[in-house]
């Protein structure tokens with residue numbers, strides 16, 4: 001795993017959202033839903049059985065989400081209920097599509113509960129995280145990979161200001177690679 005830093009702040013606030021590293025007991029249902037909802041998982045590996053998702057949450061995810069660098073729960077900033085998750089972490093160094101020589105670019109990923117789609121929450125969360133990262137870290141490429149069939153995610157990538165770079169095959173699907181310099185999101 002990369003030793004380079006990624007976004008380290010414990011919380012990021014935006015107009016309607018709170019991105020937090022801390023997990024709450026009440027997050028369990030929302031996070032399990034993110035792993036089991038067939039619509040949410042359509043382009044990211046398919047749904048997990050509920051029992052598996054619950055076990056994953058209990059055994060691994062509770063530690064993972066709080067400990068892994070660059071991983072956040074997205075909650076609404078009134079009731080603090082889970083809307084989704086966001087990751088702004090290091091890509092893996094030997095990925096064939098890496099855009100830097102050392103493969104240490106940042107990678108952005110996001111998953112929202114189905115009930116939270118179509119409200120601009122993913123855009124708001126990603127913008128807030130990228131802005132916070134641009135304040136904390138030196139300029140560097142950020143990549144975003146999404147299936148070309150995932151039209152909502154493609155639209156979001158372009159709204160955020162990422163540029164389409166190439167397509168490639170992975171996990172039996174055509175993937176689109178988007179890139180942006182982190183400095184694009186700074187002040």
Ligand SMILES: CC(C)(COP(=O)(O)OP(=O)(O)OC[C@H]1O[C@@H](n2cnc3c(N)ncnc32)[C@H](O)[C@@H]1OP(=O)(O)O)[C@@H](O)C(=O)NCCC(=O)NCCS
Pocket residue numbers: 039040041043044108109110111112113116117118119120121122123124145146150152153155156159
């Ligand atoms: C990809 C995903 C996060 C996109 O969610 P989304 O809600 O469509 O994305 P945004 O936050 O950009 O919201 C944009 C939509 O909200 C609407 N909207 C409503 N109010 C808005 C506001 N205040 N501000 C901005 N947009 C708003 C926009 O018009 C747009 O709707 P449209 O796409 O129907 O035109 C979501 O579909 C998802 O979680 N999918 C499953 C996981 C996944 O595939 N992740 C990608 C792998 S990297």
